[in-house]
Amino acid sequence: MNSTEKIAVPLLLVQTASVVFLWSLDTLTQVSQTIFTLFLAADLLSFGLMAHVFLSLKTGSTVQGTTLVGWGLAIMILFVAGFIVS
Amino acid sequence: MGHEEGQQTRGEDKADKGKIARLANWVSEQTGLTYPLFRPVPEYSLNPFYWLGALSVVAFIIQGVTGVIMMLYYIPSPTQAYSTTLYIFKSVYFGEFLETVHLYTAYAMIMLAFMHMMRGYFVSVHKSPRQVMWMVGMLMGFVTLGFGFTGYLLPWTVVSKAGTDVGVGMMAALPAPIANLANFLVVGAGGDSTELLRFYDLHVVVLPAVLLGLLAAKMYMLETHGVAEPVTGKLTERLKRTLPIFPDVTVYLLELAVIFGVGMLLISAIFPIAIAPEYSPQAAAAIAAQPDWYFLWIYQILKISVFETVGLPVALTFVAAVMGALVVLPFIDKGQDRRMLDRPKFIILGAVFIAEIVVLAAWGLITPGQIISNVAAVEVLGGTALIVTLAVSGVYMALRPSGGSAGHGSSSGPSAPTGGPALQEKEDKWTGGAMTALMAFGALGIGISIDSIVQLASFGVTASMVTRLTISLSLLAAVVALTLVLLRRLGKKLDTLEGRSSLNVGGKLELN
Numbered sequence: 001m002n003s004t005e006k007i008a009v010p011l012l013l014v015q016t017a018s019v020v021f022l023w024s025l026d027t028l029t030q031v032s033q034t035i036f037t038l039f040l041a042a043d044l045l046s047f048g049l050m051a052h053v054f055l056s057l058k059t060g061s062t063v064q065g066t067t068l069v070g071w072g073l074a075i076m077i078l079f080v081a082g083f084i085v086s
Numbered sequence: 087m088g089h090e091e092g093q094q095t096r097g098e099d100k101a102d103k104g105k106i107a108r109l110a111n112w113v114s115e116q117t118g119l120t121y122p123l124f125r126p127v128p129e130y131s132l133n134p135f136y137w138l139g140a141l142s143v144v145a146f147i148i149q150g151v152t153g154v155i156m157m158l159y160y161i162p163s164p165t166q167a168y169s170t171t172l173y174i175f176k177s178v179y180f181g182e183f184l185e186t187v188h189l190y191t192a193y194a195m196i197m198l199a200f201m202h203m204m205r206g207y208f209v210s211v212h213k214s215p216r217q218v219m220w221m222v223g224m225l226m227g228f229v230t231l232g233f234g235f236t237g238y239l240l241p242w243t244v245v246s247k248a249g250t251d252v253g254v255g256m257m258a259a260l261p262a263p264i265a266n267l268a269n270f271l272v273v274g275a276g277g278d279s280t281e282l283l284r285f286y287d288l289h290v291v292v293l294p295a296v297l298l299g300l301l302a303a304k305m306y307m308l309e310t311h312g313v314a315e316p317v318t319g320k321l322t323e324r325l326k327r328t329l330p331i332f333p334d335v336t337v338y339l340l341e342l343a344v345i346f347g348v349g350m351l352l353i354s355a356i357f358p359i360a361i362a363p364e365y366s367p368q369a370a371a372a373i374a375a376q377p378d379w380y381f382l383w384i385y386q387i388l389k390i391s392v393f394e395t396v397g398l399p400v401a402l403t404f405v406a407a408v409m410g411a412l413v414v415l416p417f418i419d420k421g422q423d424r425r426m427l428d429r430p431k432f433i434i435l436g437a438v439f440i441a442e443i444v445v446l447a448a449w450g451l452i453t454p455g456q457i458i459s460n461v462a463a464v465e466v467l468g469g470t471a472l473i474v475t476l477a478v479s480g481v482y483m484a485l486r487p488s489g490g491s492a493g494h495g496s497s498s499g500p501s502a503p504t505g506g507p508a509l510q511e512k513e514d515k516w517t518g519g520a521m522t523a524l525m526a527f528g529a530l531g532i533g534i535s536i537d538s539i540v541q542l543a544s545f546g547v548t549a550s551m552v553t554r555l556t557i558s559l560s561l562l563a564a565v566v567a568l569t570l571v572l573l574r575r576l577g578k579k580l581d582t583l584e585g586r587s588s589l590n591v592g593g594k595l596e597l598n
Contacts (some may be wrong), residue, residue, distance in 0.1 A: 008106060030182065030358065033180060033182055033183045033355075033358075034355045036180070036183065037183065037351045037352070037354060037355035038351075038352075038355060040351055041347075041348045041351045041352055041355075044344040044347050044348050044351070045344065045345075045348050047340070047344050048340075048341050048344035048345055048348070051337045051338070051340050051341035051344070052341050054106075054333075054337055055132075055334060055337050055338055055341065058333075058334055058337075059129065059132075059329065059334065
């Protein structure tokens with residue numbers, strides 16, 4: 001696996017898990033809509049991170065460690081917030 | 087050339103042995119996605135400020151998706167519009183989420199379109215050869231505002247109907263042929279029923295079709311002219327390098343789109359909307375009607391007492407003239423200079439325009455339904471214009487050497503002091519004294535401003551307090567401007583003292 005795939009695979013797993021979870025929600029209540037929003041946001045952010053890493057490698061620029069950590073942290077916060085609300 | 091580069095990049099992709107790359111290549115071969123239909127994009131444009139318009143289109147797409155889902159339930163009739171809106175909100179899966187996202191992305195679309203326009207104004211994208219492209223973009227902006235105007239009425243709440251009535255009422259003040267046409271387009275002869283139906287048709291059919299047509303025209307012109315070069319910073323060879331539209335630029339746009347989408351989702355989750363009560367003439371009479379925030383600046387102008395009665399057509403003509411001037415801007419700002427430092431008049435005008443819009447909208451928000459006295463209008467709007475003009479002029483004086491364009495005037499500084507150490511000591515004392523006085527006045531200005539704002543927030547808007555705030559902000563702006571001028575003079579003096587010998591060498595080289 002190249003470096004893009006090393007990051008892409010776990011992120012795809014995160015996305016899959018969140019999508020499965022999202023489908024299990026009863027979406028008529030305010031709380032479940034908030035949970036849905038948080039997990040969808042985490043989903044989108046992990047996709048955005050994949051896109052960022054892909055493009056950085058493609059254009060030959062380095063992927064900043066702080067960017068990766070910040071992005072990962074944001075995904076984690078959204079997940080934790082989602083679990084807390086649920 | 088663009089096609090060759092696209093093909094070359096395609097070849098490089100194939101050389102990549104990764105699984106994802108192989109999958110992307112397979113998709114490309116099957117669908118032709120990497121065929122370079124669009125010209126490659128220079129790397130310097132991989133900057134969010136270049137993509138504000140594209141993000142506005144992303145918001146439009148989100149609007150389309152959420153709007154189509156809501157169309158399945160919504161009925162555009164005065165008796166059912168509110169109940170079906172409430173039904174979507176409370177009984178449809180994700181209904182509240184859909185309505186919230188639809189509203190917030192509409193706001194974002196308008197804000198992004200405005201930012202896109204102002205960025206274009208400041209970096210001169212309206213200059214040759216993109217004049218018509220600018221005008222098409224302006225029309226797209228008006229259509230975007232049209233979406234806001236027509237969509238605002240659809241929930242049929244007391245706030246939305248009363249606010250829309252204000253806008254529709256304003257149209258009566260237009261010249262008869264235009265007023266009749268506008269009345270036919272948005273109201274009709276059937277009262278509320280035809281009005282709501284026409285707003286709905288405009289919102290979901292006419293305006294999207296017009297916007298898509300204009301978007302296609304603008305994209306075609308973008309393909310013809312390419313992305314405008316940046317006006318600041320050094321354009322290195324690497325930044326000039328082009329990237330294919332797929333996958334590189336598409337992936338970049340997706341990255342921006344998901345960040346924007348996440349922002350919208352989180353705002354929607356944190357600030358879910360609430361549906362106002364249903365419209366009835368009695369309920370409408372009990373509230374102070376006003377339009378949504380993006381029209382508040384126009385509404386606030388109309389509330390100035392001089393425009394209240396016979397002055398309404400004058401006010402509308404003024405607003406129309408401002409918008410018209412923006413449309414024909416390429417024929418007003420015709421010079422070839424694109425750098426902001428070389429266009430002080432237009433930059434100051436642009437800054438004043440933004441400041442006045444923000445002040446008018448904020449003022450409208452805190453004074454719903456109140457008539458604004460002429461004196462207060464002159465003080466607040468004139469004060470804002472003065473502060474912004476002084477502040478931007480101060481920045482120009484600090485950054486732009488006198489008598490020439492920026493970056494070319496290093497020889498225009500003051501002459502070196504010739505009075506020896508005694509004079510220098512005297513100058514140092516004066517400089518120290520001036521800086522101390524400026525700091526004191528600055529602190530005074532900040533203190534009075536904060537106090538005035540607190541007083542305004544606590545006890546409501548009074549003419550005397552607005553005047554006090556205006557004066558204190560003017561003082562603050564003057565201090566900032568004078569400080570910048572002083573710093574500039576000090577900087578030049580230091581340059582002259584430290585680099586006298588090098589200046590001489592430079593002079594000789596220049597002469598040779």
